[in-house]
Amino acid sequence: MVMKPITAVGSLAAGAIAIHTALNLSNLRKPNVVSPPVLEKVSVLIPARNEEANIERCVLNVLASSGVSALEVLVLDDGSTDRTAEIVSSISDPRVRLIRSTEDPPAGWLGKPWACSRLSAQATGTALVFLDADVQVSPDALRACVNELRARNFALISPYPRQLAEGWLERLVQPIVTWSWCAFLPLAWSQRSTRPSLSAANGQFLVIDATAYRSIKGHEAVGSQVLEDIALMRALKSSGSLTCTMDGSAIATCRMYSTTDEVIDGYAKSLWAGFGGPAGSIGVNLLLLSVFVVPPLAAVVSRSPRTRAIGTAGYLAGVASRALVAGRTGARVWPDSALHPASITAFSALSVISWSRHLKGTNAWKGRKLS
Helix, strand or coil, X not given: CCHHHHHHHHHHHXXXXXXXXXXXXXXXXXXXXXXXXXXXXXXXXXXXXXXXXXXXXXXXXXXXXXXXXXXXXXEEEECCCCCHHHHHHCCCCCCEEEEEECCCCCCCCCHHHHHHHHHHHHCCCCEEEEECCCXXXXXXHHHHHHHXXXXXXXXEEEEECEECCCCHHHHHHHHHHHHHHHHHCCHHHHHHCCCCCCCCCCCCEXXXXXXXXXXXXXXXXXXXXXXXXXXXXXXXXXCCCCEEEEECCCCEEECCCCCHHHHHHHHHCCHHHCCCCHHHHXXXXXXXXXXXXXXXXXXXXXXXXXHHHHHHHHHHHHHHHHHHXXXXXXXXXXXXXXXXXXXXXXXXXXXXXXXXXXHHCCCEECCEECC
């Protein structure tokens, strides 16, 4: 008896979210690769800790950028124990500078915000591009993004890279990140509003006006935040600046994790911080399960033909929302979208793992404790 009303409400919500997703995607901006040259100086800032597998290709792709008249590339080797620093040093280009750091972050700072802060202190550009070492940008990326930043008077834009996923857990979980903000964040409103709650950002690739960044004290304002990218966008909005979450799938790609253990560790380090505390996390996960898992479950197990029909409709609505986002952002559409209930279930399981590790104080990333 309980399943029937939950299925009906969940399916109705799934349908509404699918409609919102479709409308939202019509307002999803993407940087225009056909744009004029950038005449200002652009500083590309790359924090790197044990990134020997990625760093050379990342830096060389940045150096191949077209239409940027003045470019500097600063790489901070953050206490790497591999060949990261050696590889950067071997790149013979005067635009590249290696900054070595062997010290741990000071009290009150996490590793990535501290690395980004140190990089920004030495940057001389009027536009700052924070780029993770595992991101690969196209030759048009910097020009397109800086022009977008200036044309709309944004203080920050977050052009989400296309997320590459190969392993089974990657394919289940990675698409959820892009889908979530495409489905739930009212994009047109968020671009016009300075409400901090209307924020979604991906620290893999951020383009920021240097003056606006320094006016809020940059990463110092978010030094203790696990989700420093979203916190930075919120800080800028709180200061009265406009920001924009964009589709960067045509100009940048990223494979965040390459093994099942990396996926688990990567999400475990941050999911606990994503929804404002335990109550928010429980509420969000229960909502997702009610909307995207209960209806397809009812479609399979319910004895009532009407409930099965309603559950099937809810399942198809969830799949439609997922498929629309995947098709728009260059992700794999089929059969992955059909597994949307499994993706939501995996996401919720990772949230439980994240909270468990956080409460035990065992969350860590790249050899550094996070909680």
